[in-house]
Amino acid sequence: MSASSTAAADAKLIDRLRGRGLRVTSQRLVIHRVLCAQPQHMTAEQVLASVSDMLPGTSLPTVYATLELLERLQLVRRVGTGNGAVLFDSRVTPHAHTACRRCGAVADLDMTTSPEPVLRRARDGGFVPDHAQVVVWGLCPDCARREISVAG
Amino acid sequence: MSASSTAAADAKLIDRLRGRGLRVTSQRLVIHRVLCAQPQHMTAEQVLASVSDMLPGTSLPTVYATLELLERLQLVRRVGTGNGAVLFDSRVTPHAHTACRRCGAVADLDMTTSPEPVLRRARDGGFVPDHAQVVVWGLCPDCARREISVAG
DNA sequence: ATGACTGCAAACTCTTTGCACAACA
DNA sequence: TGTTGTGCAAAGAGTTTGCAGTCAT
Numbered sequence: 535m536s537a538s539s540t541a542a543a544d545a546k547l548i549d550r551l552r553g554r555g556l557r558v559t560s561q562r563l564v565i566h567r568v569l570c571a572q573p574q575h576m577t578a579e580q581v582l583a584s585v586s587d588m589l590p591g592t593s594l595p596t597v598y599a600t601l602e603l604l605e606r607l608q609l610v611r612r613v614g615t616g617n618g619a620v621l622f623d624s625r626v627t628p629h630a631h632t633a634c635r636r637c638g639a640v641a642d643l644d645m646t647t648s649p650e651p652v653l654r655r656a657r658d659g660g661f662v663p664d665h666a667q668v669v670v671w672g673l674c675p676d677c678a679r680r681e682i683s684v685a686g
Numbered sequence: 687m688s689a690s691s692t693a694a695a696d697a698k699l700i701d702r703l704r705g706r707g708l709r710v711t712s713q714r715l716v717i718h719r720v721l722c723a724q725p726q727h728m729t730a731e732q733v734l735a736s737v738s739d740m741l742p743g744t745s746l747p748t749v750y751a752t753l754e755l756l757e758r759l760q761l762v763r764r765v766g767t768g769n770g771a772v773l774f775d776s777r778v779t780p781h782a783h784t785a786c787r788r789c790g791a792v793a794d795l796d797m798t799t800s801p802e803p804v805l806r807r808a809r810d811g812g813f814v815p816d817h818a819q820v821v822v823w824g825l826c827p828d829c830a831r832r833e834i835s836v837a838g
Numbered sequence: 839a840t841g842a843c844t845g846c847a848a849a850c851t852c853t854t855t856g857c858a859c860a861a862c863a
Numbered sequence: 864t865g866t867t868g869t870g871c872a873a874a875g876a877g878t879t880t881g882c883a884g885t886c887a888t
Contacts, residue, residue, distance in 0.1 A: 557862050557867060578852080593870045598853065600868095605787070612787075614768030614821065618852085618878075630804050632813045635757070635764075643807055651799050652782050652820055659795075660827035661784045668804055669766065669819050675812035709842060709887050730877080745845045750878065770853075770877085844885070854875070862867075 543570045550607045564589045565600045566624075569610055575621035575631075575640065608664070615640055616671050631667070634674035636681070643670065695722045702759045716741045717752045718776075721762055727773035727783075727792065760816065767792050768823050783819070786826035788833070795822065 547566045551558050568584040569576065576584075582597045601622050604610040613621045615633040621640060630643040649666035656663045673681060699718045703710050720736040721728065728736075730749050737744045753774050756762040765773040767785040773792060782795040801818035808815045825833060 555863095559862070559868065561869070591870075594852095595854075595871085596869055612768050612823065614766035614770070614785075616764045616766035616772065616819065618766070618770055618772050620768065620770050620852090630807075630818075632808050632811070632815070633766075635816065641811075641813075643804065643811070645804060646807070647799060647803050652795065652797060652822060655782075655795055655798070656784050656822045656824070659784070659793075660830070661793075661822065661824060662827075662830040663784070663822045663824035664787070665824075666782075666820060666822045667768065669821070670804060670808045670813065670815045671764065671817060671819055672808070672813060672815035675814075678812070678814040711843065711887075713844070743845075746877090747846085747879075748844055751843085772877090840888090842885100842887080844883105846882095846884105848880085850877105850879070852875105852877085855873085856871105858869105858871095860867105860869070863865095 540567055540570070543567060547604075547607070547609060550609070554607075556603075560589060561585075561592055561596055562600050562603070564592075565597060566604060566609060569604070569622060569624040572624070574642075575613055575623035575625075577619065577621060581622065605664075611665060611667070613640075613667055613669070615669055628665075630670060632670045632672070632674065634677050635671055636673055636677040639674045641674070643668075692719055692722070695719060699756075699759070699761060702761070706759075708755075712741060713737075713744055713748050714752050714755070716744075717749060718756060718761060721756070721774060721776040724776065726794070727765055727775035727777075729771065729773060733774065757816075763817055763819070765792070765819055765821065767821055780817075782822060784822045784824070784826070786829050787823060788825055788829040791826045793826070795820075 543566060544563055548558050564585050565581060568581055578597050578601060582594055585592045601610060605612055611623045613623055613631055617638050619638065628645050628649055630645045632641045632643050645668060652666050653663050695718060696715055700710050716737050717733060720733055730753060734746055734749045753762060757764055763775045765775055765783055769790050771790060780797050780801055782797045784793045784795050797820060804818050805815050
């Protein structure tokens with residue numbers, strides 16, 4: 535991520551924090567930067583590891599609290615993959631994920647179909663959606679090969 | 687669930703177990719029946735509670751092992767909701783879920799659009815999909831009301 | 839009879855909570 | 864200066880593992 539886009543990401547976050555009367559802290563800035571810099575989704579632990587490089591002493595509870603805050607500010611999305619793991623993703627353009635039920639690997643997947651129909655249906659029932667997440671559950675290429683060679 | 691459809695569900699499970707050289711146990715039969723009888727998705731704990739009525743002494747590790755087995759036999763699907771909770775669902779017809787980020791409530795949602803396009807795209811990359819799960823993440827009607835009255 | 843399956847207990851991971859200190863507005 | 868936010872430690876929930884005994888085949 536370039537210096538200018540980091541500045542842009544900072545500005546966006548600061549704007550939304552101020553707009554809600556929330557405070558701008560270095561932890562919030564750095565956690566947001568880490569997520570924006572990463573092209574991939576991350577676990578909370580991975581966020582902490584990256585943040586600790588820039589801001590040593592940062593704690594896991596702060597990471598969780600900040601991730602939840604960024605989610606409410608619509609700057610980060612949460613992906614539940616199906617194995618209990620939760621990932622955080624700063625990519626806001628609609629896309630799906632594949633999740634391997636054997637090794638847990640998660641990968642991005644471009645999505646051609648619009649999530650609008652299912653969002654509209656949710657709204658019809660009084661639900662207020664943030665977004666629709668699509669997870670394709672199954673076996674990644676590597677694990678599929680292994681499963682075949684074992685189970686025949 | 688009627689007695690005849692229970693018998694049909696049993697037969698299906700027995701067939702797939704035998705076909706793979708796996709053993710038919712009362713735990714496996716009862717866990718499968720519980721999931722089929724429930725119109726709603728269940729957590730592992732809920733499965734245990736229901737199973738314990740019919741088969742006292744059943745353990746949580748067995749429930750987990752059996753759920754994973756039923757998943758491999760394509761008799762049960764797993765839904766990762768995004769809050770870390772994992773639900774198990776015997777409903778195999780394509781449908782989506784809504785998950786509330788505040789209270790964790792999960793509800794079914796009929797789906798009009800086909801999951802085929804995204805499944806095909808996953809297959810193109812060498813992934814072997816079981817199914818595509820669509821989770822609409824946001825606020826349930828009750829929590830949405832509360833959030834508005836608090837945040838303005 | 840033999841090997842797969844189950845139950846028990848404990849460990850393990852991930853996430854949340856309570857409270858005192860620090861720092862933003 | 865008054866809260867809001869953070870760090871630390873500990874608790875909590877959910878899931879997995881190791882091993883001995885049981886049961887389907």
